[in-house]
Structures are given as structure tokens and as C-alpha cells.
Amino acid sequence: MSAYRSLFRVCVAHDFFSDGRCPGLEFIPTQHTQHIMGNAGLLLRRRGDGIVVSYDEARLASLEMYADDSDDPLCFEFKVYAADPEFRSYSEPFGAGMAEMPYFDNRGAAPGAVVRLHGSDYVAEHDLVALDSDRLGSMMGQKDRLLPPVFVLRIYAHHGRQSLLADWLDGDGVEYRIAFRSRRTYWQYYVLGEMAAQDARVVDADGRLEFEPLGRTTLAGGRDALVFRSTKDIPLHQDYDFRLQLSAKSQQGERVLIKRLPLACVSRPGMETIAGHGTVVSEIYVNS
Known part of the structure; x- marks a missing residue:
């Protein structure tokens, strides 16, 4: 029988909500990420304020093979949509239009058990990128530019040349945090x-x-x-x-x-x- 353990979590906070947790977000992995997760025996589970990615202990060797591939570094990509159509209205730092959105990854963050994915206490204007930004690569299709997600996210399995897999496999895995502030x-x-x-x-x-x-x-x-x-x-x-x-x-x-x-x-x-x-x-x- 397969035993799944937490690899990493993504938790989204928002001070608009009374409990500080941001509900109603749907994390959609890109096709490439879905392919990797299927081959490596990874499981994506939704939770109230984000997601948990878990691994199958019996298929750990498959995950390690992906993590050791220097030609195609392991990275998990997600497009995140809000069920509430007013999300942008009560959240900073969104502007009036939809030409920009926040982009997050873990490359600039120091490794640890808990990692904040933005430099300031809350998501800020310097986290915004244009929908046609080169940083997004092939993540955004034509449909995504017409109906864009509220943010996009990449979780890399390496920090520089250092593999993060050992951190992910330690204890309950790594928690990545994003915090939105209410619009004033x-x-x-x-x-x-x-x-x-x-x-x-x-x-x-x-x-x-x-x-x-x-x-x-x-x-x-x-x-x-x-x-x-x-x-x-x-x-x-x-x-x-x-x-x-x-x-x-x-x-x-x-x-x-x-x-x-x-x-x-x-x-x-x-x-x-x-x-x-x-x-x-x-x-x-x-x-x-």
C-alpha cells in the first residue's frame, strides 16, 4: 500500500478575511508539471488556503531521478485562479486593468522550513510582471492572456547548485508562504x-x-x-x-x-x- 508524505506546501494568507487565510484559490499545474507529477508519483491535494504536494515513498527513486537531471532542472509551475471574481478589487497591489499580475518563485529566498515567496511582508508592486513578460516563458497561452490567473508560481528544486530535495524530504516538508494585503x-x-x-x-x-x-x-x-x-x-x-x-x-x-x-x-x-x-x-x- 502506498504511503504519501508531504513534500512541500503553498499557503496563501490575506488580511481581508477574518481568519487571515485566503480561500477559494485553484492551483492549476501546467501540462509539463502534470507530466512530471504523474511520472514521479506525486499527489496534489487542495487545502483551505493553498495546496500540498505529496510524494509516494515507494516511488522516491523516480522523484530523485527528476531532481538529479541537470539538463532539465526540476520545477513545479502553477497558474492560480480565484473563485471570487472580486479578488482583484479587494487585494493589493492589483491595478485597474489586467495587464499585470504577481509572479512568485523561490529562487531569491533563503532555503528553510518556512519560505516567504516575496521580499516585503505583503505582495507588493515589485512582484508584478506583465502578462507577456519573458519571465513567464511558455506558462501563459492566448486564453490565459484574455482571462489571466490572479498569480503564477514556480517552485524550483534547486537553490543555485544546491538541491532542495533533502529539505523537502525532511519532516513535514517545506512550507512556502504568500501574503496579500487588503486594498485600502x-x-x-x-x-x-x-x-x-x-x-x-x-x-x-x-x-x-x-x-x-x-x-x-x-x-x-x-x-x-x-x-x-x-x-x-x-x-x-x-x-x-x-x-x-x-x-x-x-x-x-x-x-x-x-x-x-x-x-x-x-x-x-x-x-x-x-x-x-x-x-x-x-x-x-x-x-x-
Whole structure:
């Protein structure tokens, strides 16, 4: 009976999610990688935040043969897709278009039991490559350029001339880590209807956020709105704990008009010029 042991793992973190783990990613090995894994008796298993590649102890010699081949150095290639179509909207450092995406490999990382696949704490702009970059080689076909993955990944079995196979076979194998950071946006409220005529303001019941009034504006269709914007950018999150309210001053003091305002969603971010810089804004419309 075959006994499989972990060779290496890829774990993806994302601070958009409450538990810090990034779900819903599908790792698709390239055809060349599928061929190698089949011949070497390797098994790809999905987990909540990534994948585990395991080896068959009874077929270890086949894996060692691939690892010792200097003419065709052993490398595992994956194209990674997100089940959530809004992944790019709430993740840094993606831009507005799809001309670039993050690329990761382990060649620049020091070997060890746990290896981060990017230089900064989180995936950053310097991890982005163009879809037609030579670094991607033959990984990207025409279809991939039309509907690109959210990132691509190569795991090499060598660090310089040093084989990593011994590290992979030691204990539970090596863990490769990728960490995404939530996109930060300014929150901009548009209050429409009867409450737009009042001397209202947006307040945080817990005092963590502040909003400044931007005056009145006329939206498409001729509707008037009061506009408020946060004084700082706020990270998008799966499950906020903010308690934002719309209130107004009256003769009896502060009066709450809306006890719970809607919070920013991840879709349809806009752009505004703030302090002379183009800035991502989450627009939130409140009808009263």
C-alpha cells in the first residue's frame, strides 16, 4: 500500500478575511508539471488556503531521478485562479486593468522550513510582471492572456547548485508562504432623500473613524446628495465591526437619523483626486 508524505506546501494568507487565510484559490499545474507529477508519483491535494504536494515513498527513486537531471532542472509551475471574481478589487497591489499580475518563485529566498515567496511582508508592486513578460516563458497561452490567473508560481528544486530535495524530504516538508494585503480605500457617503436636506454628519459610535463633510452635489438624474468622506483610507474587510451612524443636531442635542449605515463593499471602487493624488474611493449611497 502506498504511503504519501508531504513534500512541500503553498499557503496563501490575506488580511481581508477574518481568519487571515485566503480561500477559494485553484492551483492549476501546467501540462509539463502534470507530466512530471504523474511520472514521479506525486499527489496534489487542495487545502483551505493553498495546496500540498505529496510524494509516494515507494516511488522516491523516480522523484530523485527528476531532481538529479541537470539538463532539465526540476520545477513545479502553477497558474492560480480565484473563485471570487472580486479578488482583484479587494487585494493589493492589483491595478485597474489586467495587464499585470504577481509572479512568485523561490529562487531569491533563503532555503528553510518556512519560505516567504516575496521580499516585503505583503505582495507588493515589485512582484508584478506583465502578462507577456519573458519571465513567464511558455506558462501563459492566448486564453490565459484574455482571462489571466490572479498569480503564477514556480517552485524550483534547486537553490543555485544546491538541491532542495533533502529539505523537502525532511519532516513535514517545506512550507512556502504568500501574503496579500487588503486594498485600502477612502469611504465616501452620498446621502440622498429627505435627510440630505438636514444638517447631518457621519459619526463612528466607537470613535475610531472620522468623516469630513464635502458639501452638496447633484448626481445623475438631478438628485441632490450630501457627501461625506473618511479622513483616512480604510482597509476593505470581509466582516467589519464598525458602527457608523448618520446623525444631526437638534434643539434637544444630537439625534441619530440612521443607527447603522451600510459599509463599503468590495465591488465598483472609484477614483478621486485627494491632496493632488489619484486615490481609490469606495462610494456608498444612502437613500432616505
